[in-house]
Amino acid sequence: MPTALSFPSSARLSGLNSDSQSSHITSSVSAMAANTEQTFIAIKPDGVQRGLVGEIIKRFEQKGFKMSGMKFLQASEDMLKQHYIDLKDRPFYPGLVKYMGSGPVVAMAWEGLNVVKTGRVMLGETNPADSKPGTIRGDYCVEVGRNIIHGSDSVESAKKEIKLWFKPEELVSYKSCAKDWIYE
Numbered sequence: 001m002p003t004a005l006s007f008p009s010s011a012r013l014s015g016l017n018s019d020s021q022s023s024h025i026t027s028s029v030s031a032m033a034a035n036t037e038q039t040f041i042a043i044k045p046d047g048v049q050r051g052l053v054g055e056i057i058k059r060f061e062q063k064g065f066k067m068s069g070m071k072f073l074q075a076s077e078d079m080l081k082q083h084y085i086d087l088k089d090r091p092f093y094p095g096l097v098k099y100m101g102s103g104p105v106v107a108m109a110w111e112g113l114n115v116v117k118t119g120r121v122m123l124g125e126t127n128p129a130d131s132k133p134g135t136i137r138g139d140y141c142v143e144v145g146r147n148i149i150h151g152s153d154s155v156e157s158a159k160k161e162i163k164l165w166f167k168p169e170e171l172v173s174y175k176s177c178a179k180d181w182i183y184e
Contacts, residue, residue: 038068038111039119039152040161045103047148048072052140053106056149059122059136060110064182069109069162069171077101082164099145107165113183116155123151 041060043053060067075083080097087093110119124135128147131138141147152158162171176182 036111036113037115037155037158038109038162039116039158040150040165041108041110041119041152042150042165043106043108044100044146044148044150045105046146047140048104048106050140050148052148055140056136057108060108060119063112063118063122064178065110065112065115065119066174066176066179067108068111068173069107069166071107071166071170072104073107074104075101075107079164083161095145109162109166109171116152116158119151120153123149 041056043056047053047056057067077097080100081088084093084096084100087096112118122136124131124137124141126137126147127144128137128141131141133139136149137147152161
């Protein structure tokens, strides 16, 4: 298995001698490892009903993120209440829980370098009217109550959400053959 440090002596990064080349590569690998994380992404009932599951998965794959878990399910009211517990005092909470239970959802765990932050950028703003074209919500949504997708807002939230939606044995750890073509 090739590693980022196994360069032939004739290989050079422009302007770097082999000591600084090795140092640069080591720091790049360390930076990637330090920022590699997981996020939770859920395609909401409106995204499923509109047939956008494949398009959304495609965007995350094309970005270079690796899926580590996915399931298609009808979420229970208890699970949804737990998932949205931080919003329980908001006036829209009961409607949100009811809506999320109105149809099947696709729950996914994705991993990669800064995947939480980048994933949120890919989703767009919560209010689709504020989302830029090219984002998922900017391209496919009109109203807040039908914004087709959920994404973790922090690494800590992602850990909690993944634990809520997936059993440990439902997550798969593997080395993608594309890793060396995505990360330096």
